[in-house]
Amino acid sequence: MKSHISIRNVNAFYSDHQALKGITVEIPEKQITAIIGPSGCGKSTLLKCFNRLIDLTDGARVSGKIIVDDMDVLNHSIDITDVRRRMGLLPQKPNPLPMSIYDNVAYGPRIHGIKDKKKLDQMVEKYLKIAGLWDEVKDRLKSPASKLSIGQQQRLCLARGLAVEPEIILCDEPTSALDPVSSQHIEQQLLKLKSDYTIVIVTHNIHQAMRLADYVIHLYLGEIVEHGAANEVFENPKEERTRAYIDGTFLSDMKVDEEIDLKGNVCPYNFVYAKQALHALPKGKILRMIVDDPTAVTEVPRGMEADGHEILSVKQRNKKEWEIIIKKQ
Amino acid sequence: MNIRKLKDIIAGRLILASAIFSGLLVFIIAAVLYSRSISILSAKSLSELFLGITWLPSQGEFGFYQFILGTIYVTALAMVFAIPLGTLSAIYLAEYAHESMRSKILPLIDMLAGIPPVVYGMFGVLIIVPLVADIARVSGKLGIPGLTAGSYSTGFSLLAGSVVLAIMIFPIIISISYEVLRSVPSEVREASLSLGATRWQTIKHAVIRTALPGLAAAVILGFSRAFGETIAVLMVAGIALNNIPSSVFDAVYPLPALIALNYGEMMSIPLYDSALLLAALILMAIILIFTLTARLILIRMGGAHG
Incomplete structure (x- = not known):
């Protein structure tokens, strides 16, 4: 297993509250890594450290190292826009920009200097196809992205993220706002994409983690409880807390007649x-x-x-x- | 029927009545102004009134051209100063400034917005007018069209009026634009930043675009305030009759000043009273038209972005 993101002793604070405590873990390349754990355990915070979107939060501080391609993301002297370009982000709630479908996908390439109309057309088509949205929108690329259904908007966000040609895709509970069919659609796309991209998905849906993940990191109250290959962690958790979390989720998710x-x-x-x-x-x-x-x-x-x-x-x-x-x- | 129900009905009616009354007020004012200006409208043709350049009530000449032009000039120039200043300050405060900085500057801006216009007028007379006179002395000789000045400028001018107006309205534009920018969801910023956009690219392409209707509303509110502003402009704009301004250093005589300075005086002159009420009607009509157009634009924009 080759590591792509190397997290070394990362601590994160919001004002006085410590959200992450000494996180050290390797994220494997071209696999899907699921970060699981209950709400408020620091999953999203960890994800936000990867692309340093945590900088937007007033009073947030992060220490430690996150190494991606020999570059320390947390080092403030690096060019963060370059790091962010390498990591597509699929948010919790689809966040299309207030422009047309076409312009949403072309947004990234344009800010990175691609002006050629023909090239942009090709890229928009290519990435909408990869995201599995092309057939549904090819006749109305100029209509506002907000007119799409929530599920389509999320696939549009995926296409937009892919259009800057990242190596890593970060997903922050990407299906929590979607209906089951759209969720399934997104999951299928992610499974197809893992041969080309390193994917990190934050989820509190353990079934989703089981369906998707090759590698699992279980966070609890800002600490890593357990991490390892997905089949080992799910079938034979070493830690009692992981077992309890998996079992608990099963029961609360169970269909009651x-x-x-x-x-x-x-x-x-x-x-x-x-x-x-x-x-x-x-x-x-x-x-x-x-x-x-x-x-x-x-x-x-x-x-x-x-x-x-x-x-x-x-x-x-x-x-x-x-x-x-x-x-x- | 018991007391409780009666109270409920009375309260309901009362609220309805006051809502209708506030809505009707605009029509009542318009109707009164119109009924009182009918006499001049029937005595003079519209082109005579709007395009006539002489204002000599004692000889029956009522040309509004210079006043309308003066109002438009002074407001437009004020907007030229205030829009970039206000919008850029709001962007700085909302997107770049640190929390501690923000909490110090915002209350000051709110205080600026609360200062009475007459104080701005005095500030204009004391500071802006002499400054404009100095500038006129230098730039007047360069011969740039619109910036020419005669051998001597007092400083009481279109430029002084619009600077004072700009100072008055830019706090309004800042505080509304600031609120609008802060209400842009952080997801929009995250979407753009996560694609590797710089902060400025994010603001320019994503944040401002989302906030555009609100920013336009801020500008429109500033505009309405500027257009009807009377006392501060009157104190610094020079107020010279029968003079079409050709330079920013020329004196102007805006519509509100015309009404404020003359209404109630020399009412024995035939049609004078009617002419001033027509001036008020014009002022009101222009502001209404602008507000409605702006609303339409806002509705259009809102529709386009869902």
């Missing part, structure tokens, strides 16, 4: 209601029940298990409420 609220009920009524609800469900369906009676938290799962159902999780939601997830057998 039926939900009953048993708050205010005491034993044995909550037990009876739960039984009735399960009885009404077809086999294999999933029931979530909310209880606030401490006895129920232990007794209801036990009873249901005795009936042959599968208990998937018991979790405390807040001070008073627990959530029990059961699969009907």
Whole structure:
């Protein structure tokens, strides 16, 4: 594995709050690296350090080294515009510039000095094709980018980023604002692109990370918990926190077919209601029940298990409420 | 019907009435001005009024040309000074200045916007007018068209008027433009910067473009303020009757000054009162036309960018 971005002891602060603590990791070349972790763990901050967009935040400070092609991005004497040109950014929310579709894609090449109309035409076509948008927009290149659907706008942003011919693509939760079909579209494009580009994707969607990633970095509260090849980390996490994160995500993402609220009920009524609800469900369906009676938290799962159902999780939601997830057998 | 419902109905009606009243006010003023200027409009032809260059009420001559031209000149020149100054300052404050710098300069600019016009007029008389007189002495001899001055210029002139106006309106342009630029989402900057654009390229091609309707609105508000401004201009613009300015060092006599200086005086002269009310109507009409045109442009621009 050849490293493309080398992160050495990076610390980031917003005023007094330390957002990244001593991050040291290598990002492999021409693979998809997923940075996972809960919200507020520093994923986006780390991404913003790569192209130094973090400079735009008032009161942000970064120390350490991020080496890309023998150049330290965090060294303020380098030409940051050159570094940024080498890293396309796919943002969380599509951010088309207030101009036409054509001008959006041509924006990058133009600011880097390409004026030849024919060359620009070719580039616009080429990168809209790579982003999988060409067929949908080829007849209306002059219409404003804001007229596109959100999913199309995101692919336009991808084309725009690719048009400056970067080596690296940074994606900051690129599908979180998109519908499932558009998300899938973006994911497919990224998978196609990884043979030519080093891709770093920040995501809190663990399924997405599993679908896309070759390499995984798990961040928690500004620190790296675990990093390694994706199949190892997902199948056999060395760290308990990674396992908990992966499992937790699975449960909260799980499709619940039926939900009953048993708050205010005491034993044995909550037990009876739960039984009735399960009885009404077809086999294999999933029931979530909310209880606030401490006895129920232990007794209801036990009873249901005795009936042959599968208990998937018991979790405390807040001070008073627990959530029990059961699969009907 | 109980008391509560009654109160609700009364409150509703009252709010509706006040909203209608404020909307109607513009029509009421226009109607009054028009009804009072009918007598001059029927006595004189429009071309006589708008293109006539002599203003001699005692002999029945009411040519508005010099006043309209004076207003347009002084406002236009003021905008020439104020737009670049205001817009560039706003860009600096919104995009480049450090937070500590910003928090010191912005309150000062807001204070500038709150100073009464008469104070600006005095400042103009004390500082700008002598300065303009000095400049006139030097540049007047160079023979550049529009910059010529006779053997002696007092400094009370079109230039002095427009400089004072520019100083008055540039805080308005700055503070509105600043707000507009700050409201440009950071995603727009990030989009441009992440493609390797420099800061200036980002501002020029992405930020200003996004903010354009708002920046235009700032300029229009400054313009409306300048166009109707009376006292500060009157104090420094020279006010010479029957004189078509051919140089920035010539005196001008704008419409608002005409009304302010003459209304209520010598009302025994036939049609005089009517002529001044027509002047007010013209002033109002021009500002309305400009505001409406600007609105239309804004709507068009808004539509184009979704």
